[in-house]
Amino acid sequence: MNDFSESCNCKTGVDMIPIANPIIEDEEIQEVVEVLKSGFIAQGPKVAEFEEKFAQYVGTKYAVATSSGTTALHLALLAAGVGEGDEVITTPFSFAATGNSVLYTGARPVFVDIDSQTYNLDPAQIEAAITPQTKAILPVHLYGQPADMDPIMEIAAKHDLRVIEDAAQAHGAIYKGKMAGSLGDMACFSFYPTKNMTTSEGGIITTDNKELADKCRILRAHGEKERYQHVVLGYNFRMTDIAAAIGLAQLKKLDKFNQKRIENAAYLSEHIKEIEGVKSPYVMEDVQHVFHQYTIRIENGSRDEWIQFLNENGVGTGIHYPKPIYKQELYQELGFNDNCPEAEKAANEVISIPVHPRLKVEDLETIVQTLEDASRHFM
Ligand SMILES: *Cc1c(COP(=O)(O)O)cnc(C)c1O
Numbered sequence: 001m002n003d004f005s006e007s008c009n010c011k012t013g014v015d016m017i018p019i020a021n022p023i024i025e026d027e028e029i030q031e032v033v034e035v036l037k038s039g040f041i042a043q044g045p046k047v048a049e050f051e052e053k054f055a056q057y058v059g060t061k062y063a064v065a066t067s068s069g070t071t072a073l074h075l076a077l078l079a080a081g082v083g084e085g086d087e088v089i090t091t092p093f094s095f096a097a098t099g100n101s102v103l104y105t106g107a108r109p110v111f112v113d114i115d116s117q118t119y120n121l122d123p124a125q126i127e128a129a130i131t132p133q134t135k136a137i138l139p140v141h142l143y144g145q146p147a148d149m150d151p152i153m154e155i156a157a158k159h160d161l162r163v164i165e166d167a168a169q170a171h172g173a174i175y176k177g178k179m180a181g182s183l184g185d186m187a188c189f190s191f192y193p194t195k196n197m198t199t200s201e202g203g204i205i206t207t208d209n210k211e212l213a214d215k216c217r218i219l220r221a222h223g224e225k226e227r228y229q230h231v232v233l234g235y236n237f238r239m240t241d242i243a244a245a246i247g248l249a250q251l252k253k254l255d256k257f258n259q260k261r262i263e264n265a266a267y268l269s270e271h272i273k274e275i276e277g278v279k280s281p282y283v284m285e286d287v288q289h290v291f292h293q294y295t296i297r298i299e300n301g302s303r304d305e306w307i308q309f310l311n312e313n314g315v316g317t318g319i320h321y322p323k324p325i326y327k328q329e330l331y332q333e334l335g336f337n338d339n340c341p342e343a344e345k346a347a348n349e350v351i352s353i354p355v356h357p358r359l360k361v362e363d364l365e366t367i368v369q370t371l372e373d374a375s376r377h378f379m
Contacts, residue, residue: 015314016311016314016315016316017314017315017316017354017359017363017366017367018316018354018356019194019316019317019318019352019353019354019356020193020194020318020354020356021356021358022193022194022198023253023257023357023358024198024246025249027249027252028245028246028249028250031245031246031248031249032242032245032246034245035241035242035245036242038241040241041240041241041242042238042240042241043065043221043238043239043240043241044241045241046241046242046244046245046248047065047238047239047240047241047244049244049248050065050199050204050239050244050247050248050251051063051064051065051204053248053251054189054204054206054247054251055206057172057179057251057254058179058180058181058182058187058206059178059179059181059182060181060182060187060206060207060208061207061208061210061213062206062207062208062209062210062213063204063205063206063207063213064204064205064207064213064216064217064220065202065203065204065238065239065244065247066202066203066204066205066220066237066238066239067201067202067203067236067237067238067239068190068192068201068202068203068237069097069168069188069189069190069191069192069195069202069203070097070100070101070190070203071203071220071235071237072188072189072190072203072204072205072237073097073098073101073138073164073166073188073203074101074104074105074235074237075205075216075219075220075235075237076164076186076187076188076205076212076216077101077102077104077105077107077136077138077164078105078215078219079186079205079212079215079216079219080135080136080162080164080185080186080212081135081162082102082105082107082135082136082162083105083106083107084105084106084107085106085107085133086105086106086107086108086133086134086135086136087107087108087109087110087131087133087134087135088102088107088108088109088110088134088135088136088137088138089109089110089112089121089126089129089130089134089136089137089138089161090102090109090110090111090112090121090137090138090139090140090166091111091112091114091120091121091138091139091140091142091343092111092112092113092114092324092325092326092327092338092340092343093114093119093140093142093321093324093325093340093343093346093347094140094142094166094321094325095168095320095321096325096328096330097168098138098140098166098325099111099325099326099328099331102138103334107135108133109138109325110129110131110134111324111325111326111336111338111340111343112125112126112129112340113125113340113341113342113343114340114342114343114346115148115342116342116345116346117282118142118145118147118148118282118284119142119143119145119295119346119350120139120140120141120142120145120146120147120148121137121139121140121147121148121152122342123148123151123152123155124151126151126152126155127155127159130155130159130161134159134161135161135162136161136162136163136164137152137155137156137161137162137163137164138163138164138165138166139152139163139165139166139184140165140166140168140169141165141166141167141169141170141173141180142169142320143169143281143289143291143292143293143294143295143320143352144169144170144173144196144261144289144290144291144292144293145170145173145281145283145284145287145289145290146170146173146174146175146180146183146284146287146289147165148284149163149165149175149176149183149184150176152184153183153184162184162185162186163183163184163185164184164185164186164187164188165180165181165183165184165186165187165188166187166188167180167181167187167188167189167206168188168189168190168192168195168203169190169195169196169292169293170189170196170290170292171189171195171196171197171254171258171290172196172254172255172258172288172290173287173288173289173290174287174288175286175287176286176287177286181206182206182208185207185209185212186205186206186207186209186212186216187205187206187207188203188204188205189203189204189206190202190203191203191204191243191247191250195292196254196257196258196261196290196292197247197250197251197253197254197257198246198247198250199239199243199244199246199247199250200242200243200246201243202239202243202244202247203239204239218231218232218234219232219234219235219237220234220235220236220237220238221234221236221237221238222234222235222236256357257357258290258291260357260359261290261291261292261294261355261356261357262288262289262290262291264291264294264355264356264357264359264364265281265289265291265294265355267364267368268280268294268353268355268364268367268368269281271368272296272368272371275368275371275372275375276375276379277298277299277300277301277375277378277379278296278297278298278299278371278375279296279297279298279299280296281294281295281296291355293318293320293352293355294352294353294354294355295320295350295351295352295353296350296351296352296353296371297346297349297350297351298349298350298351299349301378301379302378303319303348303349303350303351305378306351306374306378307319307351309370309373309374309377309378310351310353310370310371310374313370313373314366314370315353315354315366315367315370315371316353316354317351317352317353318351318352319347319350319351319352320350320352321347322347323344323347324338324340324343324344324347326338326340327344327347353367353371354367
């Protein structure tokens with residue numbers, strides 16, 4: 001068991017296959033020890049090196065490291081000029097941070113429904129949501145599959161909007177030959193421990209636009225243009241060199257981690273297609289899906305009963321996400337009364353099952369066997 005098992009109804013004596021299990025090895029530990037010994041433990045040379053290497057990996061000119069994926073989103077929106085009275089078009093089927101980061105700026109998230117197969121923002125419904133207040137579009141590459149960016153970029157160009165990718169789940173994902181994180185005006189990644197790579201807590205903004213990168217840097221450190229010269233109201237959203245050292249070690253292994261996720265997903269999909277009542281994830285043509293989550297859909301029957309069955313038989317699960325963001329209490333209190341039928345349907349039917357790189361063959365076999373048993377039990 002560890003902190004990342006989101007549910008634990010397991011029978012005593014049954015070991016749960018966790019839904020996430022970060023890989024921290026000697027290399028990360030050594031790197032951190034060196035930083036601690038160096039005396040540079042806040043933002044310093046390791047952060048600069050990590051920014052350079054991460055930008056190189058994604059294929060952008062600049063990267064600005066932050067304290068989390070959430071603070072990366074907050075900074076990117078501010079740098080894009082989003083503020084009080086503005087609107088940002090986004091998906092309701094995401095982690096709350098996607099909507100919250102818009103609220104921090106004083107702007108209003110405008111939720112547009114998802115595509116029922118990819119669970120990503122449906123480009124065909126974006127234009128109807130654009131108003132004179134719209135400043136930006138914030139698509140999420142959910143579960144590690146890129147959003148359909150070509151039509152999104154086209155709409156943005158036509159209406160003069162900024163596009164910020166929420167790539168928190170999509171390190172190494174590829175859309176039509178281009179890396180996630182290099183597709184919009186800016187992109188934000190998270191390095192939370194459950195993500196495809198980690199720095200403990202941490203985030204980063206990638207962009208080809210120097211002006212936007214500079215704005216993010218200034219906003220990241222109290223609006224300082226030079227030491228003790230504060231030109232705007234900024235924040236302390238810096239990454240530490242301790243976190244960056246972990247990130248440098250992880251970045252070297254990211255492709256290997258992703259390859260394992262992709263292989264695990266292929267195994268699961270190959271077997272799940274035979275199982276009645278369960279739908280495996282749909283992967284678009286010409287993308288590399290990096291399976292931050294492997295999320296199945298229960299076609300009929302009670303999703304929560306399936307979860308209980310899986311957990312009781314040692315398979316950890318997650319629900320990403322149990323309700324659309326606008327249905328969260330905070331949003332209800334703020335008067336959001338959106339209705340996105342596909343997001344609501346998905347929120348009731350999805351189950352994430354383990355796909356992380358530490359799964360063993362036996363774990364994959366157990367997962368498939370348990371799904372087969374569940375299908376026989378419920379169908
Ligand atoms: C994890 C995540 C975030 C927030 O990242 P943190 O590092 O946890 O702040 C934002 N958006 C999505 C889609 C995420 O999955």
